[in-house]
Amino acid sequence: MTTQICARCIMDSTVPGVRFDEHGVCNHCRIHDNLERAFPIGDEGARILQGVATKVRKVGKGRKYDCIVGVSGGRDTSYCLYYVKEVMNLRPLAVHFDNGWDSETAKTNLSRVCDTLDVDLHTIIMDWPESRELTNCTIRACVPYIDLTDDVGIASALYRTAANEGIRYIILSHSFREEGITPLAWNYMDARYTRALIKRFCRMKLVHFDNVDIHHMLYWSFIKGIRIVNITNHYDDTGDKIEKLLAERFGWIDTGQHHMDNEIFALVYYYARHKFGFDWRIVELAAKVRTGVTSREDALHALQTKPFFENEDLVNYCLKKQGFSREEFDQILAAPNKYFYDYPSYYPLLRALRLPIKLLCRAHVLPAHAYEKFFETM
Numbered sequence: 001m002t003t004q005i006c007a008r009c010i011m012d013s014t015v016p017g018v019r020f021d022e023h024g025v026c027n028h029c030r031i032h033d034n035l036e037r038a039f040p041i042g043d044e045g046a047r048i049l050q051g052v053a054t055k056v057r058k059v060g061k062g063r064k065y066d067c068i069v070g071v072s073g074g075r076d077t078s079y080c081l082y083y084v085k086e087v088m089n090l091r092p093l094a095v096h097f098d099n100g101w102d103s104e105t106a107k108t109n110l111s112r113v114c115d116t117l118d119v120d121l122h123t124i125i126m127d128w129p130e131s132r133e134l135t136n137c138t139i140r141a142c143v144p145y146i147d148l149t150d151d152v153g154i155a156s157a158l159y160r161t162a163a164n165e166g167i168r169y170i171i172l173s174h175s176f177r178e179e180g181i182t183p184l185a186w187n188y189m190d191a192r193y194t195r196a197l198i199k200r201f202c203r204m205k206l207v208h209f210d211n212v213d214i215h216h217m218l219y220w221s222f223i224k225g226i227r228i229v230n231i232t233n234h235y236d237d238t239g240d241k242i243e244k245l246l247a248e249r250f251g252w253i254d255t256g257q258h259h260m261d262n263e264i265f266a267l268v269y270y271y272a273r274h275k276f277g278f279d280w281r282i283v284e285l286a287a288k289v290r291t292g293v294t295s296r297e298d299a300l301h302a303l304q305t306k307p308f309f310e311n312e313d314l315v316n317y318c319l320k321k322q323g324f325s326r327e328e329f330d331q332i333l334a335a336p337n338k339y340f341y342d343y344p345s346y347y348p349l350l351r352a353l354r355l356p357i358k359l360l361c362r363a364h365v366l367p368a369h370a371y372e373k374f375f376e377t378m
């Protein structure tokens with residue numbers, strides 16, 4: 001079978017859930033265009049964000065903080081924190097989840113950005129033996145999303161801090177323009193699925209890990225009234241102007257690789273490429289083609305170049321830190337591939353609730369593109 005490549009971006013038929021229309025354009029391009037209409041940037045975007053700022057400020061009146069901004073020390077969250085503080089003129093609390101894999105660069109960036117902006121930083125440090133075991137558990141499950149429990153940890157840290165501090169707004173900085181939308185099969189997450197993997201593959205008793213279940217979400221959203229605003233959808237975050245501003249303003253250092261503020265991603269990317277034969281870079285490169293930051297030719301060429309994570313020393317360092325033998329890892333690479341639908345999950349329930357979920361995404365109760373991700377990339 002030949003591989004079909006989108007006529008507009010570079011997504012191809014090897015990516016799960018990718019479909020093409022009669023013009024050879026993929027469903028991710030269609031999702032992008034729909035999101036462009038739903039979330040404008042420029043003057044209209046600035047006007048929307050001023051409206052958000054007014055509302056957030058009003059709700060935060062009399063409290064120490066107006067909102068929470070999730071931060072990693074990376075490009076997108078650092079710029080988001082700057083934007084919230086200096087452009088929207090809000091009083092954020094920066095919240096960071098530390099899974100034990102923060103790079104030295106990320107730590108430096110986090111303190112430089114927070115100190116310069118005079119923003120308080122609240123770091124939740126995951127118990128290292130549990131953090132390590134949870135990642136190993138997802139590797140043993142043979143699924144592509146081995147940082148699943150880190151993302152549960154991030155969601156838990158943001159919501160629990162908001163609930164404890166009485167903060168009503170969580171500001172996120174995922175960018176469909178800059179990062180694209182990852183196909184659901186590559187990184188599906190829900191509490192029932194997480195619990196199923198832990199039950200079957202975890203080899204230690206967990207004391208510190210907090211799952212994020214439907215009843216938690218209902219409590220935080222409807223009793224605590226916590227709202228999620230993805231402000232990145234309403235400003236232009238594309239291109240290297242962002243890195244330049246961060247470097248000039250904060251002495252921010254570029255790791256040179258997306259997500260490498262957290263070094264476990266070297267293993268995440270390597271494992272996906274060698275076990276599942278996919279390259280995470282395709283989603284982000286395709287997004288950059290759609291926004292015109294990169295040409296289609298350059299993106300196709302970049303995808304052919306050897307990635308930074310094809311580095312055996314780096315992979316062996318990661319495995320050693322994870323306490324995973326190379327022998328067992330190689331056996332897992334050779335074992336049959338699994339996806340979330342091979343395990344129990346809430347996905348059938350979520351499919352039944354498709355329309356209310358769309359409304360909740362647009363009302364900022366759920367993250368902005370959760371609807372597109374869950375139902376249009378499968």
Ligand SMILES: [Zn+2]
Nearest residue numbers: 006009026029
């Ligand atoms: Zn496309």
